[in-house]
Amino acid sequence: MEGPENLSIVLFAGGFDRVHYALVMASAAAATNRKVTLFFTGRALNTLLAGDSDGAPGWHRLDPADDGRRPAERDAAFTANGLAGFEELLEACVMLKVTVMACEMGLRALGLPAGVPLRPDVPVKTGGVVTFLNDAPKTGAILFV
Structure with missing residues (x-):
């Protein structure tokens, strides 16, 4: 295997495009037998929030895509072009045992209450930066998206 054995x-x-591509990278790395951790903080945490009362997933609240379209519109364009959609990528990450972490400080910074409902279909570990750093192997790579 070329490149790092682990990816954090x-x-x-x-931004929708950033989070979508991070899911692409994570699922591809996990599919090639790398240990992968996704650490969500800041506005990217919307990805992990449970759906709204209207049933829309939390990632619909991500910032607009680079082309200005709302996340759901951009996702529909991706799938229409034969690309993996957001839900498909997130499901692949879960299936491939990608570790998903939610930053406790990030949740507080967004003003979300303790115990805010997260997606029940995604196993999420909560922790801080130290927890993330302790999870990241010394021989791995850390990317910021």
């Missing part, structure tokens, strides 16, 4: 990705920006 910090998602601190809430």
Whole structure:
């Protein structure tokens, strides 16, 4: 295997395109037998929030895509072009045992109450930066998205 054996990705920006591509990288790395951790903080945490009362997933609240479209519109364009959609990528990460972490400080910074409902279909560990750093192997790579 070329490249790092482990990949730790910090998602601190809430732009749809950034989060979508981080899921692409995470699922591809896990599919090639790398240990992968996704550490969500800042506005990227919307990805992990449970759906709204109207049933829309939390990632619909991510910031607009680079082309200005709302997340759901951009995602529909991706799938129409034969690309993996947001839900498909997130499901692949879960299936491939990617570690998903939610930053406790990031949740507080967004003003979210303790115990805010997160997606029940995604096993999420909560922790801080120290927890993330302790999880990241010394031989791995850390990317900021």
